Amino acid sequence: MKFIDILRDHLDKFNQAYEQQLTSSMRQAIFAMLSCRTNTERTSQWACQSCPHHADFPLSCGHRSCPQCQHNTTEGWLAKQQAKLLPVEYYMVTFTLPYELRATAKHQPERMYQAMFTVAASVLKDFAKNAKQLGGEIGFTGVLHTHNRRRDYHPHIHFIIPAGSFDKAKQQWQKSKGKYLFNVFNLASVWRARLLEYLTDKLNIKLPEHLPKKWVVDCQHVGKGLPALKYLSRYLYRGVLPDRNIISDIDGQVSFEYQNSQTKATEIRTLPTVNFLWLVLQHVLPKGLRRVRDYGLLQGRCRKLRLQIQLMLAVAGAVFAPFEKATKTQAIRPCPCCQQPMIFMGVHARLTSFIMQKTREPNATV
Secondary structure (H helix, E strand, O other): OOHHHHHHHOHHHHHHHHHHHOOHHHHHHHHHHHHOOOOOOEEEEEEEOOOOOEEEEEOOOOOOOOOOOOHHHHHHHHHHHHHOOOOOOEEEEEEEOOHHHHHHHHHOHHHHHHHHHHHHHHHHHHHHHHOOOOOOEOEEEEEEEEEOOOOOEEEEEEEEEEOEEEEOOOOEEEEOOOOOOOOHHHHHHHHHHHHHHHHHHHOOOOOOOOOOOOOOEEEEEOOOOHHHHHHHHOOOOOOOOOHHHEEEEEOOEEEEEEEOOOOOOEEEEEEEHHHHHHHHHOOOOOOOOOOEEEEEOOOHHHHHHHHHHHHHHHHOOOOOOOOOOOOOOOOOEEOOOOOOEEEEEEEEEOHHHHHHHHHHOOOOOO
């Protein structure tokens, strides 16, 4: 089953049920996905190497919420992040927005997500600066997820952090020792206080009357970092639910499988089709919002310093993990006439669509 096929078949009922809750970003995502590989205004041209046959094929939409696009984008991001890996231990720190604030996040997603990134990053920097075993500049990468494994709305940010810091004054790398980075209870306490202050004082957002006193922050040791990066890359550019996880669409009910985070067992969730579509589409991010952000030593402008640190660690005898090259999938189309491979000739924009667009513009000449 494909999500786009389910969306196309049940679009009218979905619009009737959720018309008032759809944002402009959701509408744009729906339009892009329904146009994916079906819009003939711009096509890719292919020609056979063995016979005169040639053909045009519609392009992919390229939208980051589309489940059938962006595979190479994901692989490219993973390769860039792998190039930044240091031969040290890594931790994943997760800041979760409490249930009581999720309605506010749904209503003002761009402001809330930006606040989450700003506050969580400041908390990590200050904890690292005050930690005896660190005390210098650290680097980390944050990835925003808006769902849990059941695909319910559950905003949280994962931060991948190398266990060490750089002292610019001494030009030394300070390694964090042991299997411990920060106290999660202290992190949660500061996270709560700072985010509430940020929302009320800087954004003037009215908060719910009853908020929990204890918030959740998790800090786990994840080894050398690459497995954690691979985990985060799954949901970056290809939507929140891969098509392979959709099991059936029968009698107005859609079933999909997911892995239970506690038991690690595969479970099945079944919902009415319209509810299933909303379950997925509610996670479309506001247009232009960056869901992946690098901080400190992992920023692009710190590349020279990062290479210096890698060289220092290599001289000290650290062993770097083998670099896994990104596997770029090359598009191959067999010729329908002779079954020989066709070659890609380029992208073609139909002249007729260009002329029609121009004629609709006021005072336009063609």
